[in-house]
Amino acid sequence: SQVTQQEINLTPEEKGQLLKALQDNYANARVYRYNYFYNNCTTKARDIILKSVNGKIVYKNGIDKSVSFRDLIHGCNANYSWASFGNDLLLGFKADMQTTREEQQFLPDNLMRNFGQAKIVSADGSSRPLVKNTEIIVRGNDYAIAGKTKVTPQFVFITLLILIAAIVVAEFKTKKRFLWVDILLLLTSGLAGLILFVMLFSEHPTTSTNLQIFILCPLNLYWAIYIIKNKRNERKLRKAWTFLSIMLCIGLSGRLIQVYAEGMPLLALSLLLKNCCNLYATRKND
Known part of the structure; x- marks a missing residue:
């Protein structure tokens, strides 16, 4: 990978302040609660630099506030569908909110680009570039970027939906419940x-509120046991299918609020289709 070096344009006094800030960080903040968006290795370095500068940092360009944390991550793993799926599965709807320039700087490339265009404005009104010099000190080797795999989450869940549909047809034809x-x-x-x-x-x-939990619901473990115990009691089974169907409908509607992992709506439709089939099969005993 490539290593790019930026020389920060600090005065001798600011260099002394930076050294002291680094020493204080080593003594008092070596152990901290890491957060990949708000408090990571990039933002920690940025905060120490900005704290050491005598003046205000003014950035040159505007910012696209419509970009979310999820959008920024998608830009990094666009060719890795399963990695993107894992990220999107764990991130809740707070990851879809608009981000500020400072929040977007959790990515090293964004911080480097912002610093390269920024200037330090002193109290007397004078200004100087924040970065004195930028150079590549280790050039990356040419390598092929991983191509998109054919077995994507979307492909897997489409296959599952087709399989569930085939099972439903088989249940109607054989008049048996699987x-x-x-x-x-x-x-x-x-x-x-x-x-x-x-x-x-x-x-x-950004993981604390995730509407996908209505689709991948831990209560399904309870209902699995419930169905095993009541497999001959159609009335009780109908209650189970009704509850599960309501949960899945809530999960599907959550797609309007939150960006879901690739294929998750298809998974919800697969489960909902099977539940609707079960509701129809138990209707006469309601």
Whole structure:
């Protein structure tokens, strides 16, 4: 990978302040709560530099406030669909909010670009560039950027939707219920939902409210056990399917508020289709 060096345009006094700030950080803040958006290795370095400058930092260009944290991450993993899927699955709707220039600087390239165009304005009105010199000190090797894999999350969930549709048709034709399919789906989605449930209590604010938990719901584990115990009681099963269908509808509507991971609406439709089939099959005993 390439390494670019920026020489910060500091006065001798500011260099002394920077050294003291680094020493204080080493003594008192070596251990801190890392946050990949708000308090990471890039923002920590930026804050120490800005604290050491005598004057105000003025950036040259405006900012696109419509860009969200999720948009910025998508720009970094566009060719890695499964990495993007994992990020989008764990990030809640707070990651879709507009970001400020300072928030966008959690990415090193953004901070480098902003610093390269910024100037220091002193109290007397004089100004000087924040960066004196920029040079590449290690050139990156040419390598092929990973291409998009054919087996994407979208492909997997389309396949699942087709498979569920085929199972539903088979159930209608044979007039049999494949409850093992429902139990498998509930166990799988419930176990995945446990991860989202744990993330709700994370100290990273952008994971604390995630509407995808209505699709990958940890309560599905309870309903899997409920169905196993009541597989001959159609009335009780209908209550279970009704509850699950309501949860999935809420999850699908959440797509209007939050950007979902690739294929998640298809997963919700697959589960909802199976539930609707079960509701129809148990209607006579309601």
